Amino acid sequence: MSNRFALKDHFRESQLINDRLIFAALFAGLLFLIVMVRLSVLQVVEHEHFNSLADRNRVDIGPLPPQRGLIYDRNGVILAENIPAFTLEITPENVPDIERTLQELADLFSMSEEEVIDIKERIKQQRGFRQFVFRQRLTEKEVAVFSVNRHRFPGVDVVGRLIRHYPQGALFAHTVGYVGRINERDQKRINAQNYKGTQQIGKTGVERYYEDLLHGHVGYRQVETNVQGRVVRELHNVPPTSGSDLFLHLDVNLQRVAAEALGDFNGAIVALEPKTGGVVAMVSKPDFDPNLFVSGISIKDYAVLRDSLDRPLFNRSLRGHYPPGSTLKPFVGLAGLELGVVNTQTKSFCPGWFSLPGQDHRYRCWKSHGHGKVDLKTSIAQSCDVYFYDLANTLGIDPLHDFLDIFGFGKLTGVDVPSESKGLSPSSEWKRTTRNQAWYPGETVISGIGQGFNQTTPIQLAQATATLAMRGVNIRPQVARATRNNGESELQLFDTKKSDALAMEDSKNWEIVIDSMVEVVHGKRGTARHVGKNLPFKMAGKTGTAQVFGIKQDEKYDADTLAKKLHDHALFIAFAPADDPEIVIAVVVENGGGGSRTAAPIARSIIDQYFGLIENE
Amino acid sequence: MNDLYDRTAPNRWSLTGVLRKIHLDALLLLGLLTLLGVGLIILYSAGDQSMALMVRQLTRMAAAFLVLLILSNIHPDRMRDASYWLYGAGLILLVFVLAFGHEGKGAQRWLDLGFFRFQPSELMKLAVPLLVASYLAERPLAPSVFRLIVGLVMIIVPALLIAKQPDLGTSLLIASSGLIVIFLSGISWRIIIGFVTVCASALPVLWHVMHDYQRQRVLTFLNPEKDPLGAGYHIIQSKIAIGSGGLFGRGWLEGTQSHLAFLPERSTDFIFAVIAEEFGLLGVGLLLVLYLLVAGRGVYIASQAQTSFARLLAGSISMTFLVYVFVNVGMVTGLLPVVGVPLPLVSYGGTSMVTLLAGFGILMSIHTHRRMMSP
Numbered sequence: 007m008s009n010r011f012a013l014k015d016h017f018r019e020s021q022l023i024n025d026r027l028i029f030a031a032l033f034a035g036l037l038f039l040i041v042m043v044r045l046s047v048l049q050v051v052e053h054e055h056f057n058s059l060a061d062r063n064r065v066d067i068g069p070l071p072p073q074r075g076l077i078y079d080r081n082g083v084i085l086a087e088n089i090p091a092f093t094l095e096i097t098p099e100n101v102p103d104i105e106r107t108l109q110e111l112a113d114l115f116s117m118s119e120e121e122v123i124d125i126k127e128r129i130k131q132q133r134g135f136r137q138f139v140f141r142q143r144l145t146e147k148e149v150a151v152f153s154v155n156r157h158r159f160p161g162v163d164v165v166g167r168l169i170r171h172y173p174q175g176a177l178f179a180h181t182v183g184y185v186g187r188i189n190e191r192d193q194k195r196i197n198a199q200n201y202k203g204t205q206q207i208g209k210t211g212v213e214r215y216y217e218d219l220l221h222g223h224v225g226y227r228q229v230e231t232n233v234q235g236r237v238v239r240e241l242h243n244v245p246p247t248s249g250s251d252l253f254l255h256l257d258v259n260l261q262r263v264a265a266e267a268l269g270d271f272n273g274a275i276v277a278l279e280p281k282t283g284g285v286v287a288m289v290s291k292p293d294f295d296p297n298l299f300v301s302g303i304s305i306k307d308y309a310v311l312r313d314s315l316d317r318p319l320f321n322r323s324l325r326g327h328y329p330p331g332s333t334l335k336p337f338v339g340l341a342g343l344e345l346g347v348v349n350t351q352t353k354s355f356c357p358g359w360f361s362l363p364g365q366d367h368r369y370r371c372w373k374s375h376g377h378g379k380v381d382l383k384t385s386i387a388q389s390c391d392v393y394f395y396d397l398a399n400t401l402g403i404d405p406l407h408d409f410l411d412i413f414g415f416g417k418l419t420g421v422d423v424p425s426e427s428k429g430l431s432p433s434s435e436w437k438r439t440t441r442n443q444a445w446y447p448g449e450t451v452i453s454g455i456g457q458g459f460n461q462t463t464p465i466q467l468a469q470a471t472a473t474l475a476m477r478g479v480n481i482r483p484q485v486a487r488a489t490r491n492n493g494e495s496e497l498q499l500f501d502t503k504k505s506d507a508l509a510m511e512d513s514k515n516w517e518i519v520i521d522s523m524v525e526v527v528h529g530k531r532g533t534a535r536h537v538g539k540n541l542p543f544k545m546a547g548k549t550g551t552a553q554v555f556g557i558k559q560d561e562k563y564d565a566d567t568l569a570k571k572l573h574d575h576a577l578f579i580a581f582a583p584a585d586d587p588e589i590v591i592a593v594v595v596e597n598g599g600g601g602s603r604t605a606a607p608i609a610r611s612i613i614d615q616y617f618g619l620i621e622n623e
Numbered sequence: 624m625n626d627l628y629d630r631t632a633p634n635r636w637s638l639t640g641v642l643r644k645i646h647l648d649a650l651l652l653l654g655l656l657t658l659l660g661v662g663l664i665i666l667y668s669a670g671d672q673s674m675a676l677m678v679r680q681l682t683r684m685a686a687a688f689l690v691l692l693i694l695s696n697i698h699p700d701r702m703r704d705a706s707y708w709l710y711g712a713g714l715i716l717l718v719f720v721l722a723f724g725h726e727g728k729g730a731q732r733w734l735d736l737g738f739f740r741f742q743p744s745e746l747m748k749l750a751v752p753l754l755v756a757s758y759l760a761e762r763p764l765a766p767s768v769f770r771l772i773v774g775l776v777m778i779i780v781p782a783l784l785i786a787k788q789p790d791l792g793t794s795l796l797i798a799s800s801g802l803i804v805i806f807l808s809g810i811s812w813r814i815i816i817g818f819v820t821v822c823a824s825a826l827p828v829l830w831h832v833m834h835d836y837q838r839q840r841v842l843t844f845l846n847p848e849k850d851p852l853g854a855g856y857h858i859i860q861s862k863i864a865i866g867s868g869g870l871f872g873r874g875w876l877e878g879t880q881s882h883l884a885f886l887p888e889r890s891t892d893f894i895f896a897v898i899a900e901e902f903g904l905l906g907v908g909l910l911l912v913l914y915l916l917v918a919g920r921g922v923y924i925a926s927q928a929q930t931s932f933a934r935l936l937a938g939s940i941s942m943t944f945l946v947y948v949f950v951n952v953g954m955v956t957g958l959l960p961v962v963g964v965p966l967p968l969v970s971y972g973g974t975s976m977v978t979l980l981a982g983f984g985i986l987m988s989i990h991t992h993r994r995m996m997s998p
Contacts (some may be wrong), residue, residue, distance in 0.1 A: 016931075019803050022808075022809040024934075027925055034915075034918070037949050038911055038949070041949065041958070045904055045907055048866045049868055049899065049904040050869070050904060053870075057864065057869065059863045059867065301773070437982070576729045
């Protein structure tokens with residue numbers, strides 16, 4: 007024995023350990039007694055209960071997916087609904103040989119090898135789901151073909167399901183968005199429990215932003231099934247809670263008018279009500295049919311959309327970056343007034359070009375022979391570039407940037423449609439940190455007319471214009487107006503988010519700039535005077551033409567010789583009535599040429615539709 | 624009855640005599656073989672009568688018996704000598720597994736050695752009681768407070784490493800095997816009661832450091848109906864299977880719940896529910912008695928051991944075996960949370976079978992290496 011003390015204490019130690027062993031054994035006996043009592047309770051006392059659940063019955067618990075909430079426009083027109091469709095679903099648990107079943111099903115529906123591979127891939131991804139959709143929207147013939155062969159396919163069933171449908175087709179493809187199959191990426195952002203049995207999830211637009219509201223809550227049922235796993239009787243049912251319906255600010259008629267006015271051009275239009283931020287029209291062209299995505303877009307169809315040079319899947323109204331061009335001038339002018347650099351009396355002389363002192367580079371005005379002597383009002387109305395070159399140069403880029411910041415340039419608007427872009431409102435600090443370069447005075451000069459680094463999105467332009475129209479009240483654009491919970495009749499309005507009115511040094515400054523914008527539309531020499539006719543109220547606007555293509559010092563822009571891709575973008579911002587604005591519009595027409603010729607008439611047709619003026623013409 | 628071969632020289636050609644030669648204990652062997660046989664019968668039913676499954680399980684049993692035979696032929700003193708080395712190697716492997724381990728079902732437990740995969744935590748199931756028993760038995764019992772604390776550290780370090788894998792079930796089992804040694808070593812009741820009080824008050828802290836899936840299991844355990852599609856599904860289905868078995872069961876191969884695939888993990892962790900459904904209260908009662916008899920033989924071996932080290936070790940191995948059974952059955956019947964502990968010697972699966980039979984090999988070694996004289 008190596009233990010030095012073992013001999014001395016051995017007897018006492020054995021005694022000690024044996025006592026403990028007896029105690030432990032008794033304790034173990036007690037635990038087993040408890041287990042036996044528990045088993046007796048389950049197997050004797052509650053036997054009848056469990057037996058009725060299990061005996062003959064094969065109890066199964068299956069999820070009941072909720073019905074997705076509907077989406078309406080402001081007039082109650084349905085934008086997204088659920089329509090019944092037959093789908094072919096597989097319950098892998100009940101399929102003896104999944105490989106063979108898939109192959110035979112593919113033969114039955116004469117599907118290509120590619121599609122079969124695609125389906126197998128999806129089965130892997132959707133592991134953990136009990137049911138798997140093999141094919142959606144079966145035709146009546148396909149249903150019949152399968153029914154005849156059903157005995158060959160245990161675990162495969164034709165199920166009537168509701169699937170999403172967008173009756174307006176492409177009209178709201180970008181704004182309302184679409185739902186699609188839940189993929190691996192989606193699984194990370196959802197509560198898997200709540201999506202058992204759900205086949206689709208909001209992928210883009212409002213469908214995605216309000217996914218939680220629209221989806222609802224899963225229910226489940228306990229059913230008795232026969233040996234093949236087919237349901238015989240329902241034992242217990244906790245119904246699902248349908249998703250809430252959404253009521254949008256969008257107006258189908260206005261949207262259609264806007265989309266038609268844009269015609270075959272690529273571009274974007276945002277129209278909103280400045281008092282609430284409610285977005286009444288939001289168009290991005292080209293568009294596509296969102297219904298293609300609902301039941302899984304085919305590889306071929308998707309390739310067409312994805313590879314198109316016009317990028318139809320790209321939501322230009324939120325993500326398109328455009329130089330604001332002259333539409334920035336009212337804001338720059340307001341900055342000049344507010345920061346005390348100019349007043350209504352300040353005049354510049356426009357000879358058709360502007361040069362920085364000591365440099366001979368000529369920054370040209372669009373009017374090559376010049377506007378002559380101009381003040382702020384005429385400069386906005388006639389869009390004189392030289393006045394704003396001068397003004398921006400006097401202001402300096404950083405004060406200008408800080409002022410534009412209040413209007414949201416270079417910042418997200420917070421609109422309730424996902425994946426918005428920030429745009430860019432440059433400053434010397436921005437250039438230093440992102441490009442590690444100094445800011446050049448020449449860059450300030452062209453910033454004054456919204457060129458150079460300036461990039462804005464159409465939604466941003468609309469928000470900034472709304473802030474101007476509301477004399478400094480900054481609103482968050484909002485597509486959804488209200489929601490209605492399942493089974494309730496009352497709408498719950500979403501909060502509108504607006505800032506307090508910006509305090510100006512002199513509140514007259516607002517009116518000076520807005521009067522100048524009225525002059526654009528109604529003035530004798532206003533750049534958009536052709537759209538101001540026959541209006542029962544004053545409308546304020548500003549045209550813009552943004553260069554896509556840099557023109558050298560001595561060349562002239564000539565639309566006829568330039569490829570269409572390099573034509574200028576046409577922009578127009580507007581609101582009406584000017585003294586009490588009801589609607590704000592921002593229009594961007596890609597390669598549309600001049601803002602006054604292409605973009606302004608689009609805004610006018612929206613205003614005509616909005617105020618019901620069509621008959622007057 | 625035991626005196627027949629314990630105290631007298633056995634007949635060299637009798638079965639017990641032959642077994643004695645190769646250091647096997649007849650009664651314990653009989654109990655183990657009965658349990659394994661019952662296990663195979665159940666597995667045939669639970670595994671949908673798959674012969675391939677049976678063959679794999681039989682192969683594992685054979686391998687496990689080989690380990691048992693080897694260990695039973697090693698003198699307990701040699702095991703004591705090796706205890707520090709085994710424990711040290713186990714600790715290093717545990718750290719290794721956390722760093723490079725193979726992930727299976729979301730937990731890092733495996734070391735892939737090419738030809739087979741190895742779980743260091745299984746080694747620790749034996750190394751921890753071995754080390755604590757050998758350490759405490761070095762000095763007279765009951766241990767001093769210092770030795771008690773050192774012993775506790777020896778238990779806590781591997782338990783924490785394994786809990787981090789994360790494998791809470793194994794971690795708790797290993798901790799309990801070590802704590803049983805400490806309990807058997809005769810520490811005073813005052814310390815035990817104090818310890819239990821501290822543990823009880825540490826529960827909220829434990830809750831705080833638990834993984835989400837572990838909390839989920841505990842919450843589901845407390846109210847399984849709350850989550851019938853997810854975590855609660857196991858327990859609901861398991862209770863239905865057990866309850867529907869009644870007093871005498873539906874009969875072998877007749878269980879509807881298990882055969883229609885409502886019962887998840889029915890050949891591994893939830894195999895007890897299959898037994899309960901097919902053989903009823905009577906069947907599971909007999910099975911539990913069988914477990915008690917095997918453990919009882921172990922406790923008897925402990926009480927007859929010649930050194931304190933061997934007593935402590937044999938006692939711990941026997942009692943831990945019962946803890947396994949209790950934790951699994953408690954889980955399946957909804958008494959305890961679902962922690963993923965197999966039903967010893969019956970559930971399908973290799974690693975725990977080898978470890979368990981290795982433990983019984985140690986018991987047999989302790990019993991058959993006694994010198995033929997009264998202590």
